[in-house]
Amino acid sequence: MRTTVKLGAAAVTASAALLLSACGGSSSGGDSNAAAVVSAPASQGPGVSLDTPFAKPALVLTDNHGKSFDLVKQTAGHPVLLYFGYTHCPDVCPTTMSDIALAKSKLSAADQAKLQVVFVSSDPTRDTPTRLNSWLGAMDKSFIGLTGKFSTIQAAARSLGVGIDPPVKEKDGSITVTHGAEVLAFWPKDNKAHVLYMSGTTADQYAQALPKIIRSERS
Numbered sequence: 001m002r003t004t005v006k007l008g009a010a011a012v013t014a015s016a017a018l019l020l021s022a023c024g025g026s027s028s029g030g031d032s033n034a035a036a037v038v039s040a041p042a043s044q045g046p047g048v049s050l051d052t053p054f055a056k057p058a059l060v061l062t063d064n065h066g067k068s069f070d071l072v073k074q075t076a077g078h079p080v081l082l083y084f085g086y087t088h089c090p091d092v093c094p095t096t097m098s099d100i101a102l103a104k105s106k107l108s109a110a111d112q113a114k115l116q117v118v119f120v121s122s123d124p125t126r127d128t129p130t131r132l133n134s135w136l137g138a139m140d141k142s143f144i145g146l147t148g149k150f151s152t153i154q155a156a157a158r159s160l161g162v163g164i165d166p167p168v169k170e171k172d173g174s175i176t177v178t179h180g181a182e183v184l185a186f187w188p189k190d191n192k193a194h195v196l197y198m199s200g201t202t203a204d205q206y207a208q209a210l211p212k213i214i215r216s217e218r219s
Contacts, residue, residue, distance in 0.1 A: 046201040046205040046206075049195055050196065056072050056191055058072055059153075059156045061146040063145060064133035075116050075186070078115070079115050079213045080117075080186040082193070083117075084153070084180055085121070085179055086179065087131055088127075088175070092199055096181070097136070100117055100183070101140040103210055104140060105140075111214050112142075115213075117144065120146045120153055120156070121146065124149070128147065162179075163179070163180050164178065164179040181199035182199070188216055195209075195213070
């Protein structure tokens with residue numbers, strides 16, 4: 001496996017942050033040949049508070065069970081963690097999702113039932129519902145995976161300040177997918193994203209933050 005590191009630009013404004021991660025995967029769909037990246041702004045804690053909270057995008061896609069999923073309607077009134085990534089990512093995506101799964105497992109049963117974790121594919125051609133269900137299910141069977149038309153997903157991501165680019169097939173056959181590495185936390189009180197977490201946030205840090213997200217409280 002080939003791994004290289006690319007420094008991406010990370011810019012935080014009063015209302016958004018952009019963190020790009022370029023990851024390569026094999027043309028056969030394996031989890032090898034990868035490149036990943038990250039640079040993040042310094043902050044006092046793992047979460048970056050958004051001065052102007054983001055509303056959820058009007059996004060209707062196919063979930064990991066092959067059913068239509070309306071993001072706004074089906075997550076209304078729930079604390080939500082939203083992430084754009086892809087299942088063939090070699091490092092950033094699986095690490096992020098497994099850390100969230102571990103943090104979620106430390107919550108009470110009642111709080112676990114409230115929390116919704118939504119993974120939207122930035123590589124929807126390869127990320128079929130079956131693939132998403134298998135990949136996410138290995139971490140937490142309650143995680144929701146969404147796939148669909150790339151342009152629809154890209155527009156939704158951009159509305160939240162998250163940059164994703166169409167997958168690119170390289171000359172050597174590998175596929176490079178560039179996507180934002182932030183996790184957006186939506187409060188149940190108003191269904192808006194008030195905090196985002198940069199790549200590198202640990203399971204322990206998520207575990208400390210989740211109860212506050214569930215109660216719509218700032219860290």
